[in-house]
Amino acid sequence: MLNDPLVHEQASEFAERLARWARDPRERIERAFLLAFGRPPRSDEIAEGLRYLDQVQAPFRAAGEPDDEQSAAAWSSYLRVLLSSNEFVFVD
Amino acid sequence: MHRPGFHLNRRQVVRSLLGGSLVLPAIVSELLARDDAGDLHRDPLAPREPQFAGRAKRVIFLFMTGGVSHLESFDPKPELAAQGGQKHNGRTLLAPQFEFTRAGRCGTPITGLFPRIATCLDDICVIRSLTGSHFEHFQATLGVHTGSLTVKRPSIGSWVSYGMGTENQDLPSFVVLAPYLPYAGTQVWSADFLPVAHQGMRILPGAEPVPNLRRRSVSDDVQQLELDLLSRFNLRHQSRRPADPLLAGRIKSFETAFGMQMAMPEALDLARESDATLELYGLERGSTEGFAWQCLVARRLAERGVRFIELIDSGSSNNWDSHGNMQDHVPKAKNVDQAIAGLLKDLKLRGMLDDTLVVWTTEFGRTPHTDGPTGRSHHPYVFSSWLAGGGVRGGMTYGASDDLGYEVAENPVHIHDFHATILHLLGFDHTRLTYRHAGRDFRLTDVHGHVVHAILA
Numbered sequence: 092m093l094n095d096p097l098v099h100e101q102a103s104e105f106a107e108r109l110a111r112w113a114r115d116p117r118e119r120i121e122r123a124f125l126l127a128f129g130r131p132p133r134s135d136e137i138a139e140g141l142r143y144l145d146q147v148q149a150p151f152r153a154a155g156e157p158d159d160e161q162s163a164a165a166w167s168s169y170l171r172v173l174l175s176s177n178e179f180v181f182v183d
Numbered sequence: 184m185h186r187p188g189f190h191l192n193r194r195q196v197v198r199s200l201l202g203g204s205l206v207l208p209a210i211v212s213e214l215l216a217r218d219d220a221g222d223l224h225r226d227p228l229a230p231r232e233p234q235f236a237g238r239a240k241r242v243i244f245l246f247m248t249g250g251v252s253h254l255e256s257f258d259p260k261p262e263l264a265a266q267g268g269q270k271h272n273g274r275t276l277l278a279p280q281f282e283f284t285r286a287g288r289c290g291t292p293i294t295g296l297f298p299r300i301a302t303c304l305d306d307i308c309v310i311r312s313l314t315g316s317h318f319e320h321f322q323a324t325l326g327v328h329t330g331s332l333t334v335k336r337p338s339i340g341s342w343v344s345y346g347m348g349t350e351n352q353d354l355p356s357f358v359v360l361a362p363y364l365p366y367a368g369t370q371v372w373s374a375d376f377l378p379v380a381h382q383g384m385r386i387l388p389g390a391e392p393v394p395n396l397r398r399r400s401v402s403d404d405v406q407q408l409e410l411d412l413l414s415r416f417n418l419r420h421q422s423r424r425p426a427d428p429l430l431a432g433r434i435k436s437f438e439t440a441f442g443m444q445m446a447m448p449e450a451l452d453l454a455r456e457s458d459a460t461l462e463l464y465g466l467e468r469g470s471t472e473g474f475a476w477q478c479l480v481a482r483r484l485a486e487r488g489v490r491f492i493e494l495i496d497s498g499s500s501n502n503w504d505s506h507g508n509m510q511d512h513v514p515k516a517k518n519v520d521q522a523i524a525g526l527l528k529d530l531k532l533r534g535m536l537d538d539t540l541v542v543w544t545t546e547f548g549r550t551p552h553t554d555g556p557t558g559r560s561h562h563p564y565v566f567s568s569w570l571a572g573g574g575v576r577g578g579m580t581y582g583a584s585d586d587l588g589y590e591v592a593e594n595p596v597h598i599h600d601f602h603a604t605i606l607h608l609l610g611f612d613h614t615r616l617t618y619r620h621a622g623r624d625f626r627l628t629d630v631h632g633h634v635v636h637a638i639l640a
Contacts, residue, residue: 176416178416
């Protein structure tokens with residue numbers, strides 16, 4: 092599912108939507124959880140998200156993503172994982 | 184409508200109904216202990232020893248879709264030839280449309296439809312008394328694969344995967360090479376109530392055999408970070424939902440998919456196969472389709488530890504269903520003959536035929552009387568299939584139909600018996616390979632099945 096074109100497309104549109112919503116990454120993560128899972132993130136989940144967005148910058152840079160794209164690429168990557176997760180795919 | 188708490192599985196329901204009581208915990212633990220889902224934390228695909236030493240370690244299952252005529256392939260009927268054109272019970276009998284010859288040292292009869300398979304008969308055990316219980320494609324196809332004609336049940340490949348696990352964790356345990364969807368569609372390789380990891384994985388001939396396998400992330404590093412984060416998300420989510428087999432199955436499928444990114448392209452890459460091998464199968468270099476491609480890939484998957492490999496030759500149309508004219512069997516036979524013979528010879532050459540069971544079957548045979556002017560209709564009451572390798576005695580025929588090929592005359596082998604025998608060759612007592620589901624133990628053979636000991640080597 093991480094490799095599905097639809098998931099990639101939706102994740103990058105999701106990223107654009109969040110970017111329009113807020114600048115603060117913490118607020119974006121909260122919004123993403125509410126939209127995807129219908130619940131706010133716990134504080135450790137916010138911290139994990141921020142850490143991930145930071146971590147994933149380097150490999151994107153190494154892969155030659157242009158500088159202004161980096162942040163969008165990192166957000167798309169993070170949101171792909173959200174959309175591929177069991178919590179998103181299964182309804183409790 | 185979303186109803187919180189409504190989608191509980193059986194274990195959770197039992198817990199919530201009874202768990203609060205002081206008196207009942209013993210009953211609860213008894214009920215839960217008897218549910219096979221208790222095995223969830225074990226890796227479902229880890230290799231497991233069978234119940235006893237079986238002769239076969241893996242299966243290659245060749246399924247001919249549409250109903251191959253026993254009367255034009257493996258079951259010679261001179262009496263039907265003599266009575267062709269005459270009436271029998273109000274129907275017009277049709278003489279066999281292809282000549283039989285005896286082939287191999289064993290002298291097993293076979294028609295000119297399969298000139299190459301004819302050269303392998305010393306390794307083949309032809310069963311001429313197979314019998315099924317349904318005359319429609321959908322139900323009969325389901326029956327051959329699951330033992331059930333109506334309700335959906337796990338496929339034989341899923342049962343074998345469940346019983347034995349698999350030797351290569353980077354590849355699925357049950358792979359289906361099918362260019363077209365067969366009758367009953369994906370139900371044919373469904374794991375149904377068995378853990379999802381035992382589901383057959385379909386590979387399509389052509390440029391992208393496994394859709395979306397290639398990573399779309401820009402680099403391995405990015406993909407690795409994404410998979411790590413995903414697994415943390417999923418494990419946290421699962422820890423609050425104990426014993427949901429679908430969640431565990433989906434986590435497992437990501438692990439297998441990651442392993443497959445390397446292992447599957449390698450398994451499907453035929454570049455290093457010699458010209459002699461390609462010629463044996465009748466495969467043009469560079470071609471990624473056709474039954475020859477399916478057979479060669481099957482050998483490569485078998486070498487790499489895949490437990491059950493099913494090859495389906497055609498789909499729910501343009502298949503062996505020759506109602507109007509038996510000559511329509513010719514292109515179907517030509518499509519598979521050399522490839523199957525190539526597979527048998529190649530396996531033998533590599534010393535793999537001894538522990539690889541090759542099964543050739545179809546959903547039913549065809550009527551001794553006409554349907555269209557020179558065609559035949561569906562006939563489940565008696566038909567032919569064959570087994571080779573994996574502890575089967577080659578160069579023999581087993582069972583017989585009556586003079587006209589209508590009914591079994593001796594040694595009937597019902598589909599359930601066929602299944603019981605395949606499991607036996609793998610080292611399983613079919614009555615003891617069970618899975619507890621919905622309150623009872625299920626098996627591939629339901630309450631039927633007898634091992635056909637006479638065909639064991």
